Amino acid sequence: MSLDVTNLKKVFVVGLFRRKEIQAVDNVSFNVKPGKFVSLVGESGSGKTTTAKMILRLLRPTSGSVIFDGKNVWDLKRINELRWYWKNVHAIFQDPYASYNPLHKIDRILYQALALIANQNTEGDSVVKKALTEVGLRSNDVLGKYPHELSGGQRQRIMVARCFIIKPKLILADEPISMIDASTRASVLQLFSKLKEEYKTSVIFITHDLGLAYYISDEIMIMHNGKIVEKGSPEEVMDNPQDPYTKRLREDVPLMYSKWIGF
Amino acid sequence: MNTLALGLKEVERVTLLKAEGVKAYYSIRQGYVKAVDGLDLVIDKGITLGVAGESGCGKSTLMNALMMNVKLPLHLIEGTIALDGEVISKMDRSMLKKKIWGVQASMVPQSALNALMPTKRIMDFVRDVIKHHLNVTDSEIVSMAKKRFEELNLRVEALDLYPHELSGGMKQRAVIAVSTLLNPKLLIVDEPTSALDVSTQKQVLKMLMELKTTGITESIIFVTHDIAVLRQIADYIVIMYAGKIVESGSTEDILHDPKHPYTYCLINAVVTPEPEVRKRGLTSIPGEPPDLINPPGGCRFHPRCVKAMDECGSVEPVLAKFRGNRLVACHLFK
Numbered sequence: 001m002s003l004d005v006t007n008l009k010k011v012f013v014v015g016l017f018r019r020k021e022i023q024a025v026d027n028v029s030f031n032v033k034p035g036k037f038v039s040l041v042g043e044s045g046s047g048k049t050t051t052a053k054m055i056l057r058l059l060r061p062t063s064g065s066v067i068f069d070g071k072n073v074w075d076l077k078r079i080n081e082l083r084w085y086w087k088n089v090h091a092i093f094q095d096p097y098a099s100y101n102p103l104h105k106i107d108r109i110l111y112q113a114l115a116l117i118a119n120q121n122t123e124g125d126s127v128v129k130k131a132l133t134e135v136g137l138r139s140n141d142v143l144g145k146y147p148h149e150l151s152g153g154q155r156q157r158i159m160v161a162r163c164f165i166i167k168p169k170l171i172l173a174d175e176p177i178s179m180i181d182a183s184t185r186a187s188v189l190q191l192f193s194k195l196k197e198e199y200k201t202s203v204i205f206i207t208h209d210l211g212l213a214y215y216i217s218d219e220i221m222i223m224h225n226g227k228i229v230e231k232g233s234p235e236e237v238m239d240n241p242q243d244p245y246t247k248r249l250r251e252d253v254p255l256m257y258s259k260w261i262g263f
Numbered sequence: 264m265n266t267l268a269l270g271l272k273e274v275e276r277v278t279l280l281k282a283e284g285v286k287a288y289y290s291i292r293q294g295y296v297k298a299v300d301g302l303d304l305v306i307d308k309g310i311t312l313g314v315a316g317e318s319g320c321g322k323s324t325l326m327n328a329l330m331m332n333v334k335l336p337l338h339l340i341e342g343t344i345a346l347d348g349e350v351i352s353k354m355d356r357s358m359l360k361k362k363i364w365g366v367q368a369s370m371v372p373q374s375a376l377n378a379l380m381p382t383k384r385i386m387d388f389v390r391d392v393i394k395h396h397l398n399v400t401d402s403e404i405v406s407m408a409k410k411r412f413e414e415l416n417l418r419v420e421a422l423d424l425y426p427h428e429l430s431g432g433m434k435q436r437a438v439i440a441v442s443t444l445l446n447p448k449l450l451i452v453d454e455p456t457s458a459l460d461v462s463t464q465k466q467v468l469k470m471l472m473e474l475k476t477t478g479i480t481e482s483i484i485f486v487t488h489d490i491a492v493l494r495q496i497a498d499y500i501v502i503m504y505a506g507k508i509v510e511s512g513s514t515e516d517i518l519h520d521p522k523h524p525y526t527y528c529l530i531n532a533v534v535t536p537e538p539e540v541r542k543r544g545l546t547s548i549p550g551e552p553p554d555l556i557n558p559p560g561g562c563r564f565h566p567r568c569v570k571a572m573d574e575c576g577s578v579e580p581v582l583a584k585f586r587g588n589r590l591v592a593c594h595l596f597k
Binding site: 043044151152153154181182183185186187189190208209210211214215238249250252253255256257258260262263 | 317318319430431459460461462463464465468469472488489490491492494495496518528529530532533534535536537539540541545546547548551
């Protein structure tokens with residue numbers, strides 16, 4: 001698995017009469033190696049999600065390229081190629097409520113994942129049950145239920161259970177834990193580490209919380225106004241930030257054992 | 264500075280809000296959801312109180328009950344609530360609107376920044392609030408609002424903008440500024456920063472501090488599930504679980520020496536970039552919060568508690584004094 005993002009750019013044009021160009025993502029380049037946990041950190045509007053959408057083929061870049069395993073993802077046209085891509089690159093989004101169709105039972109989203117790996121007729125049920133056990137859910141508790149009957153944490157775990165079924169090479173997790181309770185955040189985070197350790201899955205973790213990124217990443221990239229302003233290991237970025245924006249971001253994280261100056 | 268201020272208050276404590284035996288239930292088809300189930304709370308003047316707990320522990324319901332914002336299906340089953348000596352739990356809604364809400368006590372609910380009418384400018388909200396309570400001319404209202412926005416270091420131009428033209432942080436700060444225009448003694452903010460990123464969160468917290476230092480409000484109740492945020496601004500912390508208070512005390516005590524096993528778990532689940540936290544690693548609380556229609560007997564936390572004893576399943580622990588102003592409801596600390 002390798003992901004190479006080179007000079008990625010996205011310009012949004014807004015306004016009907018007075019056209020204004022917004023550089024949402026400005027010349028972003030990075031690569032992700034197998035089994036690495038890379039965090040993309042920045043405030044709202046810094047272009048994190050736009051970058052993710054371009055990698056996921058949800059938004060066409062203005063210029064630049066996204067190369068996954070030697071193939072430019074925007075050149076994939078045929079359904080077989082796309083299936084290959086969907087099988088290998090998986091996304092988890094911020095809102096565990098919006099990721100589900102409220103009219104369908106939980107089972108559907110899991111069996112859809114199973115259909116992607118195409119062995120549903122053999123031991124499909126046991127694969128689903130095993131994936132649910134991996135994320136710490138009992139299949140009796142969730143199967144046959146509707147999304148509204150589950151808590152936010154459970155719903156997000158089911159999204160991760162899909163990853164245990166498909167076993168993608170790369171996961172793009174866009175703020176996966178910012179909408180779930182502080183008390184269950186750690187357990188969902190640990191699932192990503194588990195995927196990384198067991199299947200050598202690479203993860204691109206998008207967050208505004210430098211504290212979280214510090215824990216689980218192998219590399220942190222700080223994004224500001226569409227540009228990556230700093231890159232490095234968690235220790236480098238936290239202990240010795242170079243960019244003024246990183247410094248500010250670091251100071252703004254609320255700490256447990258010390259108080260902010262002036263508070 | 265905080266410890267000193269708290270020390271003084273031991274001598275000259277003045278109660279602002281006193282709630283006794285509050286039970287607030289939601290009536291649904293399956294029965295009563297016991298969201299707040301027998302709870303006493305005293306808030307002194309000059310205090311910032313933090314209320315923490317998982318989703319569904321009754322934090323927001325408690326705040327609605329304290330404000331007497333009790334609308335069906337929520338019922339205040341029992342309890343008296345007194346604000347600055349005045350019993351508000353017997354008042355009817357029109358009286359509350361006239362005499363309490365916005366004047367004596369204000370609440371900024373969780374989704375306030377998304378609930379602003381999109382076709383109204385911030386100034387229109389200001390007019391609504393002031394005209395409801397005071398008999399003043401429009402130019403007076405404008406100058407009042409401008410003065411207050413300047414006092415709180417907010418851009419005065421924001422008054423003439425529509426909600427969608429403001430950023431999330433600015434919107435939240437404007438909402439708080441509008442709800443404190445008439446200098447309420449008590450301000451309740453419910454998860455004001457959970458939708459904001461860390462940098463804007465800091466600005467909102469700073470503004471809340473300013474509200475107290477400039478004397479606009481006397482006390483603040485801050486509801487959140489993020490204890491690291493409470494560390495920055497709260498003097499006292501109350502930990503709620505399944506509709507009850509399990510522990511309360513000063514911020515320092517709670518953070519450095521949590522007594523109740525639930526508090527301990529809750530604090531250990533916080534992820535902040537600090538050597539202390541890194542050393543202990545990431546943990547989370549096993550299991551799910553209980554069903555509040557049929558809460559477990561005995562201590563409500565016992566099915567998830569690692570230190571549970573036989574007694575915990577049958578006898579309900581009472582919230583008792585542990586040391587100083589520290590209260591704990593656990594059989595381990597009797």
